Amino acid sequence: MKTSTFSGRPTVAEVNLGALEFNYRQLRRKIPKEVKLLAVVKADAYGHGAIPLSLKLEKLGVEYLGVAISEEGAELREGGVKVPILILGGVYGGDVDRILRFHLTPVVFGKDSLQLLSKEAERRGRKVKVHLKVDTGMGRLGVPLDLWPSFLMELKRYPRIEIEGILSHFSMMDEEEAFTKQQWRQFQGAVALAKDLGISYKYLHIASSATLTAFPIYSGNLVRPGIMLYGAYPSRAFEGIIRLKPVMTLKTHIHYLKWVPPGARISYGGAFMTERKSHIATLPIGYADGYSRYLSNQGEVLIRGKRAPVVGKVCMDFIMADVTNIPNVSIGDEVILMGRQGREQITVEEIAKKIGSISYEVLCSVGKRVPRIYKE
Numbered sequence: 001m002k003t004s005t006f007s008g009r010p011t012v013a014e015v016n017l018g019a020l021e022f023n024y025r026q027l028r029r030k031i032p033k034e035v036k037l038l039a040v041v042k043a044d045a046y047g048h049g050a051i052p053l054s055l056k057l058e059k060l061g062v063e064y065l066g067v068a069i070s071e072e073g074a075e076l077r078e079g080g081v082k083v084p085i086l087i088l089g090g091v092y093g094g095d096v097d098r099i100l101r102f103h104l105t106p107v108v109f110g111k112d113s114l115q116l117l118s119k120e121a122e123r124r125g126r127k128v129k130v131h132l133k134v135d136t137g138m139g140r141l142g143v144p145l146d147l148w149p150s151f152l153m154e155l156k157r158y159p160r161i162e163i164e165g166i167l168s169h170f171s172m173m174d175e176e177e178a179f180t181k182q183q184w185r186q187f188q189g190a191v192a193l194a195k196d197l198g199i200s201y202k203y204l205h206i207a208s209s210a211t212l213t214a215f216p217i218y219s220g221n222l223v224r225p226g227i228m229l230y231g232a233y234p235s236r237a238f239e240g241i242i243r244l245k246p247v248m249t250l251k252t253h254i255h256y257l258k259w260v261p262p263g264a265r266i267s268y269g270g271a272f273m274t275e276r277k278s279h280i281a282t283l284p285i286g287y288a289d290g291y292s293r294y295l296s297n298q299g300e301v302l303i304r305g306k307r308a309p310v311v312g313k314v315c316m317d318f319i320m321a322d323v324t325n326i327p328n329v330s331i332g333d334e335v336i337l338m339g340r341q342g343r344e345q346i347t348v349e350e351i352a353k354k355i356g357s358i359s360y361e362v363l364c365s366v367g368k369r370v371p372r373i374y375k376e
Helices: 017-030 042-047 050-060 070-078 093-101 111-124 145-157 177-196 209-214 348-355 359-364
Strands: 012-016 036-040 064-067 085-087 105-108 128-135 161-167 203-205 248-253 256-260 278-283 300-303 306-311 319-322 334-341 344-346 372-375
Touching: 012 017, 017 036, 017 050, 017 372, 042 050, 042 359, 050 064, 050 070, 064 070, 070 085, 070 093, 093 111, 105 111, 105 161, 111 128, 111 145, 111 161, 128 145, 128 177, 145 177, 161 177, 300 319, 300 344, 306 344, 348 359
Parallel strands: 012 372, 036 064, 064 085, 085 105, 105 128, 128 161, 161 203
Antiparallel strands: 012 248, 248 334, 256 278, 278 319, 300 306, 300 334, 306 319, 334 344
16 A cells, blocks of 8 residues: 655646637527627636636637626736626625726616715716616516616616616526516516617627527527536536537546455445455545535546546545456546546536536535646
């Protein structure tokens, strides 16, 4: 028995910027030429690293970037991003100075936000661009339809507010087509009312990755893809519609190897017991790195191009894999937890299904202590 002797941490997330470009161009082919693209890079670009991916997307020609909070937008500006940035989550009380200082564009759905933004814009002697959000059925953020007329009338009180866009959000694209059509009709009605009141705008948007099957019906003139840029699918229905390349590969190396007899218990609680003499590999990744505890005794990894089962409970910093059926395994061998090795591949969708979640959560969960390595 011996342990590995790496000079640095062997667990990394490789981020392929070439795959990002491939996915971007695939999406561009599906989107009408006149429709612009807002790339959603919130949550650290779904765990991939917001600054490097945003700079790449900016070079590729995206019209806008979308973040959830103003801190994310400020981070991009400090990282050198020049393209417009939309704050999808709205305005929090302490955000106003940051929004104007870093030239961010907030989504607005409350009169209090209008007041705060207008007051700060007046103090600085400038205008501030905003996008107005109407709730057509998501029930999360947005002006309720019955309050939409009075909200639009209120805008006249704030000459420092420049309306750049109107948006909403679909909630049941994968579940109920009739509800989606109803949302679209309500959105069109809300936009028509804004026009009647003399409110002009540059961008009209409601579509995200999950609406790809419906382009260009619901496209407006700006679309907001997120998960597909990173090479994952909103649902299995999309796999035959567009080819994507996973942008992230999560990998580590074997840290420790040992043979154990039949009846040996592995990991906390002894939840796994060997039925034969077994070769057990210890891998330096755990739930602190984003490898879900729900993968205990059901996850798989790739070693030497073959699948090996994860055995025992996932620990904070380690997991164990049974490599008995893989010949010539050695300390330091590369291990793929998400990605391709040889002819085998473990997809983010496969992991999500095993833990009863979605690909979005799996990608966003990859921890900060896992270094991101960027490759073209």
